[in-house]
Structures are given as C-alpha cells and as structure tokens.
Amino acid sequence: MVKKIKKAKKPTRSKLVQKADSVFSTFIRLRDSDRHGIVTCPLCWARIPRKKAQNMHFITRACWLYRYDETNCFWGCYRCNCILNWNYIIYTRFMQDKFWIEKVDEMIKKSKELHKLQTYEIEEIINKYTDKIQKFARKLTL
Numbered sequence: 001m002v003k004k005i006k007k008a009k010k011p012t013r014s015k016l017v018q019k020a021d022s023v024f025s026t027f028i029r030l031r032d033s034d035r036h037g038i039v040t041c042p043l044c045w046a047r048i049p050r051k052k053a054q055n056m057h058f059i060t061r062a063c064w065l066y067r068y069d070e071t072n073c074f075w076g077c078y079r080c081n082c083i084l085n086w087n088y089i090i091y092t093r094f095m096q097d098k099f100w101i102e103k104v105d106e107m108i109k110k111s112k113e114l115h116k117l118q119t120y121e122i123e124e125i126i127n128k129y130t131d132k133i134q135k136f137a138r139k140l141t142l
Contacts, residue, residue, distance in 0.1 A: 016122045023129040024068050025055035030136040032075045041077040042094050043087045054081045058095050059107055065115040066107065068125050071099060 011019070033039045033050040040047050056076030059066040066072040074094075080087040095104045117125075 013119055013122070016119065016126065020068065020122050020125045020129075021061075023126050023133065024073075027129045027132050027136070028055045028070070028073050029053045029075050030133060031070075039075050041080055042074050043076060043080045043090045046077045046079070048077055050075075052078070054078060056081045056086055056091070058086075058091055058104075059111045063111045063115070064117050065110060065113065067117075068129075071103075072107065 029039065029050045032053075037050040038047050039050050039053045053075040054077070055073055057066070058072050058074075059069075061067050076086065080091075092104065095107075
C-alpha cells in the first residue's frame with residue numbers, strides 16, 4: 001500500500017491577516033515602549049506594561065491603506081482605545097501635533113478611497129515586521 005504525502009496547506013487569507021495584525025501590533029508596542037517594557041499612553045499619559053497595551057489606529061483598521069501604516073498607529077491603554085472609543089478628539093489633536101494638520105487631513109481624505117491588499121502584500125508585511133521585531137529584540141538584550 002502506497003501512502004500519499006500530504007502537501008502543506010497554504011494559510012487562508014484570513015489567517016494571514018490575523019498573523020499580520022498580530023506581528024504589526026507587537027512591533028508597535030515594542031517601538032513605543034522604553035527599555036523596561038513600559039509604555040505611556042499618548043492620550044491620557046497612563047503608564048502600563050507593554051503586554052497590556054493595545055495597538056490604537058487613528059484611521060480605523062477597516063481602511064486597508066492605513067491598517068499597517070506606522071504613522072497611523074500608536075499604542076493605547078484599554079481605557080482610551082475601548083471604553084472611550086479611542087478618545088477621538090484627543091487622538092486627533094495628538095496626531096496633528098505629531099504630523100501637522102495637513103498630513104492628518106490628507107490621511108482622512110485618502111481613507112475614503114477604496115484600497116485592498118493582495119495576499120502577497122500581506123505576506124510581505126508579515127516578513128517586514130517580523131524582521132523589525134527581531135531587530136528590536138536584539139537592541140533590548142544589549
């Protein structure tokens with residue numbers, strides 16, 4: 001009797017998106033934390049451990065153009081991100097101070113455009129941010 005060798009299944013698009021979200025979120029938390037793993041919420045100034053932080057998007061994740069954009073994302077505390085519905089007025093002021101009003105207006109305008117990522121682009125995002133996480137991990141261990 002001959003055994004059939006099973007081919008490795010390619011992950012589904014939804015699994016790739018989940019992986020990309022996870023890797024990107026980890027990168028944002030690492031980027032915004034100090035050497036001790038503490039992050040400060042840019043909206044309410046709460047200081048909490050990196051592992052309890054949440055990746056807070058200025059333009060919602062439903063907009064694929066900005067879903068994995070580093071200028072669109074900062075870590076936020078649970079209170080600001082979920083309870084206060086990402087504290088939108090204060091978040092907008094924070095973004096305007098950080099990137100100028102024109103940049104924020106441009107982001108809002110472009111967010112209305114239809115944009116979809118191809119599967120290979122999602123795989124590239126996973127690889128890119130996995131590499132960035134490894135570089136941050138090396139810096140933290142030095």
